[in-house]
Amino acid sequence: MTAHVKTKPHLRPVRRGRRGRLLPLLFVILFPMMLCCGLSFLFAPHTDILVLGVDSRDGEGWVARADSVMLVGVDPRRFGVTMMSIPRDLSIDVPGYGIQRVNTVNMLGEMEEPGYGPDLTKAGIAQSFGVTPERYVRLDFNGFVRLIDAVGGVTINVERAIVDYAYPTADGGTMTVEFQTGSQHMDGERALIYARTRHADDDYMRASRQQQVVSALLGKMIVPVYWPAVAGALAQTVDTDLNLWDIVTLAPPILIGGSRGERLVIDRGYITTTANGVAVPDYELIGPWLDAYFE
Template sequence: MEETQKTPQNQPQQPDASYNAATVRYDYSHLREPDSRKNHWYAGPDNPQAPPPGTVQMPPPAAIPSPVERKGPTRQRIDDRRKRKASGMPENWAWVVIASALLGLTIVGSLILVVVIRYAVRDNDDGTELAAGPEIEPTSIIYSGEGTVVGGALEGNSLEIQQAKWDGQERFTILLMGLDKRPSETGTAFRTDVMMLISLDPKTNSVGVLSIPRDTYVEVPYAGLQRVNAAYVIGELEGPGGGPRLAMQTVQYNFGIRVNEFVTVDFQTVIGLIDAIGGVDINVQKAIVDYSYPTMDYGTEVVNIPAGQQHFDGETALKYARSRHNSDDIDRARRQQDVLYAARDRILSLGMVDDLLLQAPAIYANLKSGINTGLSFDQMIQLALWFADVPRENIRTGVVSWEYLIGYETPTGGSVLVPNRSRIGSLMVDVFGADYSQ
């Protein structure tokens, strides 16, 4: 692909000679020493590694019993309502299921909107290694090469995670992470295969979605320069529950947007959720032939998806969204968005209320087992129903792509992506609006 075989255009100029990048790169004393950290505009709380609230505790749903006698619709609804109340299920159970599923579809976006340049610096479609980028040094997370603050500083403490119940009036931003966890693996310390910000802005009735490449080279608080996807692992190694918090701090620290909550999801949850809603309908613009699609057991398989209108189950939808061969990265991003929108349309389509009601226990169990979040169940419902009312044209998406990144080789020989600090601010404004840092 021509785009991935050549050095990106419009590379930024080297920093001015008066700007000492080396000093910024290796001096982390302001992060590690509590006394000096207090005077830094990125100052952290006294206990920045405190684990987030526990996973949402949902009441166990009871199976909907089959009727033992023929009843009229009104009598049946009354009996069903009485049984749900007796079993502890919410009175408006159908809407609870829809709300949860909609939130799940938002979460699905974090996984199926796979970072579009994930493999850009590793290899291209014919397996050859790409040429290294220009000789640069990673710059400060605070200043660009011109010495200006990147994207504007956050108001207040830039490492403090403000986890509070959403009031429905102010911006609320969630960090969605797809964990690279396979069925045979156990534990909690997994790298984030996908990292995406979803920000809801009631003032403009809009949603901004930004995908962050996992190889983006940023400063992880208290750990120095790292790939952004390492933050979750580093935090989790400090103690269970520390991963989500450090990941939120890292994104908030480097991109200047307040992160209020997190959600993590694995591949199997995505597949199960799409299957639970009956699959998705997508018009495939170009046939996909992938001879080395990665499987869950670390092998490969051949994926062949013809062009035209198709109905996908969960597994095929994930393959359609994640396949990285026979197309460029921009096309892959478009396919990932196709799946997200198709799933949302499916949920909102006529007749899905009754279908979801019948599938409530299965969907509920799937969400509970495959999703980890600091959101309460009430918050999930509130956010999901609000998201359902946002017009599609008010959903703005973006990717930290080659226009905003520069290939770089670390001292140990690793290929990473250094943010172009002079351009990231404009991307944030385009996706989230001018007041994203407030």
């Protein structure tokens, strides 16, 4: 295993048109098939998926910054799932745009051409980390809330008390939010606040909380009674380029292994600062993660 990352040639990514939202319908139709044909995952290759949580709500569209950027590596044969969170203030090399903060790339792509944000972000990840995500999943704040509510909420173990006196509200203001330590059941809105709050600590702890919520969500989504509601939530909120075969082969390992998979955060120990003060990944330190969990 090498600790260094070989970056890809500086190529312009190929644009694609706006994608249809087939995931919800396929989810309803194919999930029983997935359980009956469970061995299909044995023929699936390792797949890396870019997950974008976009800072917008209903009616605001996709021309927005990414509040959450996560690379998910799925090894179907081992039911292995690894989540690696990329801090939103980290700068990466984006084809055609140079060095940009990772949370702005989706917006840059959407401003250039509707539907181009995920492809541009994938190209920036490939250019900077040497890992090319094959697929993406993108959702906004309301999508996150609906998914959590679709499974009846999630139970989260809050490891340390949080008091945020400047949590941003939808109308541009702020409010105080608080979480006490211990196990707490959260609905969608409460889970969104928990996943977004950062003033009590920092973006790295926030990334850990986001992974905690996603793991809890996946642990609930495997229960069949929630599938109709989950499908309805997906129909309203999720944008993805996952195809039929992806869903058949990747959903079982993600749902079974996602709640207990590896959770990695690129925190300040894995970041270096350039001479002009730009935060960039320390590839020598991150390299072993990329070699071990992604392709």
